[in-house]
Amino acid sequence: MPETFQDFDAVVVGAGPAGSTAALVLARAGRRVALLERGPYPGSKNMYGGVVYGRVLDGLLPAWWDEVPAQRWVTRRSTMVLTPTQALSVDFRTQAWGSPPYNGCTTLRPDFDRWLAGKAEEAGAVLITSTTATGLLRQGTRTVGVRTDRPQGDLRAPVVVACDGVNSFLAKEAGLYHHPEPEHFTLGVKEVLGLPRHEVEKRFALQGDEGMDIEILGGTGPVPGGGFLYTNLDSIAVGVVLHLPALAASRRRPEDLIADLKAHPAIAPLVAGGDLKEFSAHLIPEGGYEAMPGVVADGLLVAGDAAGLCLAAGLWLEGVNFAIASGQAAAEAAIEALRSGDSSAAGLAGYRRRLEASFVLQDHKKLRRAPGLVLSERVQHQYPKALCDVVEALFTVDNPAPKRGALRAARAVGKNDGVRLRDLARDLYTMARTFG
Amino acid sequence: MCQKWVDHRPEVDPLTGAVTTDPRTSAASAADHAALEWGLRMVEGWGGELLVATAGPAAAEVVLREALAAGAHHAVRIDLEATATSEEVAAGLAERLAGADVVLCGDWSLDRGSGSVPAFLAAQLAAASGLGCTVLALDPDRPGEVRAERRLDGGRRERLVLESPAVVSVEGGGTRLRRASLAGVLQAREAAVEVASAPPLTPSRPPLRIGPYRPRPRSRPAPSAELTARERILVLTGTPADRPPPQLLVLEPAAAADRILDQLRTWGYLL
Numbered sequence: 001m002p003e004t005f006q007d008f009d010a011v012v013v014g015a016g017p018a019g020s021t022a023a024l025v026l027a028r029a030g031r032r033v034a035l036l037e038r039g040p041y042p043g044s045k046n047m048y049g050g051v052v053y054g055r056v057l058d059g060l061l062p063a064w065w066d067e068v069p070a071q072r073w074v075t076r077r078s079t080m081v082l083t084p085t086q087a088l089s090v091d092f093r094t095q096a097w098g099s100p101p102y103n104g105c106t107t108l109r110p111d112f113d114r115w116l117a118g119k120a121e122e123a124g125a126v127l128i129t130s131t132t133a134t135g136l137l138r139q140g141t142r143t144v145g146v147r148t149d150r151p152q153g154d155l156r157a158p159v160v161v162a163c164d165g166v167n168s169f170l171a172k173e174a175g176l177y178h179h180p181e182p183e184h185f186t187l188g189v190k191e192v193l194g195l196p197r198h199e200v201e202k203r204f205a206l207q208g209d210e211g212m213d214i215e216i217l218g219g220t221g222p223v224p225g226g227g228f229l230y231t232n233l234d235s236i237a238v239g240v241v242l243h244l245p246a247l248a249a250s251r252r253r254p255e256d257l258i259a260d261l262k263a264h265p266a267i268a269p270l271v272a273g274g275d276l277k278e279f280s281a282h283l284i285p286e287g288g289y290e291a292m293p294g295v296v297a298d299g300l301l302v303a304g305d306a307a308g309l310c311l312a313a314g315l316w317l318e319g320v321n322f323a324i325a326s327g328q329a330a331a332e333a334a335i336e337a338l339r340s341g342d343s344s345a346a347g348l349a350g351y352r353r354r355l356e357a358s359f360v361l362q363d364h365k366k367l368r369r370a371p372g373l374v375l376s377e378r379v380q381h382q383y384p385k386a387l388c389d390v391v392e393a394l395f396t397v398d399n400p401a402p403k404r405g406a407l408r409a410a411r412a413v414g415k416n417d418g419v420r421l422r423d424l425a426r427d428l429y430t431m432a433r434t435f436g
Numbered sequence: 437m438c439q440k441w442v443d444h445r446p447e448v449d450p451l452t453g454a455v456t457t458d459p460r461t462s463a464a465s466a467a468d469h470a471a472l473e474w475g476l477r478m479v480e481g482w483g484g485e486l487l488v489a490t491a492g493p494a495a496a497e498v499v500l501r502e503a504l505a506a507g508a509h510h511a512v513r514i515d516l517e518a519t520a521t522s523e524e525v526a527a528g529l530a531e532r533l534a535g536a537d538v539v540l541c542g543d544w545s546l547d548r549g550s551g552s553v554p555a556f557l558a559a560q561l562a563a564a565s566g567l568g569c570t571v572l573a574l575d576p577d578r579p580g581e582v583r584a585e586r587r588l589d590g591g592r593r594e595r596l597v598l599e600s601p602a603v604v605s606v607e608g609g610g611t612r613l614r615r616a617s618l619a620g621v622l623q624a625r626e627a628a629v630e631v632a633s634a635p636p637l638t639p640s641r642p643p644l645r646i647g648p649y650r651p652r653p654r655s656r657p658a659p660s661a662e663l664t665a666r667e668r669i670l671v672l673t674g675t676p677a678d679r680p681p682p683q684l685l686v687l688e689p690a691a692a693a694d695r696i697l698d699q700l701r702t703w704g705y706l707l
């Protein structure tokens with residue numbers, strides 16, 4: 001073992017999707033890279049809803065779908081709007097997503113993260129598990145490595161890539177977190193319920209390895225947020241995403257809110273009899289573009305959730321693909337900096353440029369108004385109720401009265417549910433600008 | 437010293453009793469970690485080298501690398517299926533551990549282990565055995581002599597003095613494995629692990645017949661419907677109803693401690 005065994009070209013902290021991708025790309029470029037993970041194996045500490053959109057892997061791992069430890073391939077996607085007694089769904093199915101190159105798969109993080117970290121190891125990255133980075137090694141303001149919780153545990157490298165997930169202590173230590181306020185975070189809480197495979201397929205009208213993804217608006221009681229329900233092979237994941245300050249103010253327990261969602265008449269038959277296998281909770285950086293921390297400092301790059309690069313915007317809850325793309329961009333910028341021998345913030349600036357040029361920042365920029373809009377009282381409660389009431393009025397057959405037209409029904413409901421035209425017009429305009 | 441690779445969170449099917457294990461949640465147990473720590477202290481105090489051995493499939497080598505990272509000098513894996521019996525495991529280990537001054541093991545493994553591997557090992561190595569020890573005392577001037585303490589029924593303890601060759605198994609509770617240095621972890625990744633095959637074993641004579649224990653159902657008269665559900669269960673299970681009722685005492689901490697000691701004495705846990 002050479003004297004300099006602790007010296008690497010790059011140290012990547014966190015073997016989640018961002019970190020493993022960064023390590024994979026660096027190792028493929030022939031760089032000596034250490035991938036630190038605090039858990040006993042990659043994915044052991046990680047949770048999420050359940051769907052990975054793998055298009056981002058096409059360039060990195062061609063035909064990834066032959067190997068990825070997928071549970072099911074999502075061919076059915078439903079968006080549900082709930083009030084306590086009503087449910088309105090837009091349900092979409094396409095067989096095109098059920099064959100290569102696919103669109104998204106449900107996969108369990110202990111499987112997926114281990115698989116991706118395995119790819120980094122195969123390429124030559126040194127995965128060090130059960131080891132926590134406890135801080136940055138600094139020379140002045142420059143990061144020159146990390147400290148770990150092991151004896152003689154300092155690791156030195158010209159570039160450190162912080163992929164340590166939401167609320168990154170490393171990025172905070174480097175002074176890159178400008179918006180640590182709780183309002184920029186949501187709490188994701190999830191139950192995994194075991195059901196026999198045939199039962200999952202029967203309840204969600206699936207065949208073979210087809211899967212379903214349901215996103216839910218209005219199922220979180222007094223706390224702004226959203227819900228989700230995903231199908232695995234022989235289990236389902238049901239959970240809620242809750243705005244942090246509102247959750248604290250409501251004094252409700254997250255597990256009670258999941259219980260309420262599970263008891264909703266539209267959800268209860270889907271989850272009935274499920275055997276609780278796992279309960280987990282995790283923060284989500286939901287602040288979007290406006291709340292994003294700095295991502296480059298001297299000797300330091302920040303990627304994935306650590307950089308707030310999770311797209312949690314109503315119709316979408318995507319973080320893994322953003323983590324992979326930002327991990328890749330960070331690694332490419334690091335390789336460039338190592339080649340030129342300049343790993344200062346200026347030398348690493350290619351990272352931000354790469355993010356700007358890719359979907360990572362373009363999507364975040366485009367959807368910058370989404371968090372405020374989606375978590376607003378009107379979108380959370382007023383509009384779901386009004387929408388459901390209009391549909392109820394439209395489909396209620398109250399002969400001998402003649403049918404009311406949709407517009408008349410909408411006007412009546414709007415009045416009843418207190419929807420002001422001015423607000424609606426403004427919100428529709430914002431929605432069109434955000435999602436259009 | 438011996439380490440066993442065992443799943444810490446196996447899944448048991450409640451209907452069939454089938455056990456599913458997962459390599460991701462498999463590792464050495466707390467008792468094996470304690471044994472490793474005592475092994476490391478022995479070589480620090482007495483000199484010599486620490487050989488760590490496991491019997492199991494290739495995936496079990498993670499426990500050897502963990503021990504190498506913490507400071508063990510050599511590692512050997514006896515290639516055996518996870519389903520091997522204690523006798524087979526001990527025979528495989530004994531061949532490689534013969535000649536050791538002290539062999540250390542965890543007291544029992546997590547997968548419903550009976551703690552019999554160290555006993556078989558002691559028999560096969562013709563070594564003294566001290567099983568289920570809580571703490572060891574090592575005198576730097578008397579290498580090879582192990583002073584050990586272990587629990588007895590009724591809250592009592594006994595002290596043993598063992599001379600080498602000895603097999604000592606230890607509990608996981610009181611001793612924590614040191615944290616391996618980063619250098620140790622990196623070196624252990626590359627370290628050589630010897631793989632040995634287990635010797636053929638003349639099987640010991642099995643029992644003539646093995647079957648499940650199914651006592652005959654006993655018929656009991658139905659308890660009176662007047663009783664509460666709890667009382668009916670007490671009658672059906674034969675639980676003595678005149679048991680002294682639980683008491684709630686509110687005492688100052690010192691008086692509470694005395695009261696607890698008194699009660700433990702009454703029950704025979706303390707002398």
Ligand SMILES: Cc1cc2nc3c(=O)[nH]c(=O)nc-3n(C[C@H](O)[C@H](O)[C@H](O)COP(=O)(O)OP(=O)(O)OC[C@H]3O[C@@H](n4cnc5c(N)ncnc54)[C@H](O)[C@@H]3O)c2cc1C
Nearest residue numbers: 014016017018038048049050051133165188304305319320
């Ligand atoms: C409830 C919920 C539902 C979600 N649903 C989806 C979904 O369906 N689809 C989707 O694409 N995204 C989803 N996300 C978002 C997604 O999980 C994240 O965006 C993604 O995991 C971010 O990847 P990452 O690599 O940046 O961070 P993480 O996955 O959080 O990985 C960080 C890693 O760093 C390790 N680590 C942390 N600190 C240290 C340290 N100091 N030293 C060493 N290691 C450390 C951790 O153990 C972990 O392995 C969801 C999130 C939540 C909470």
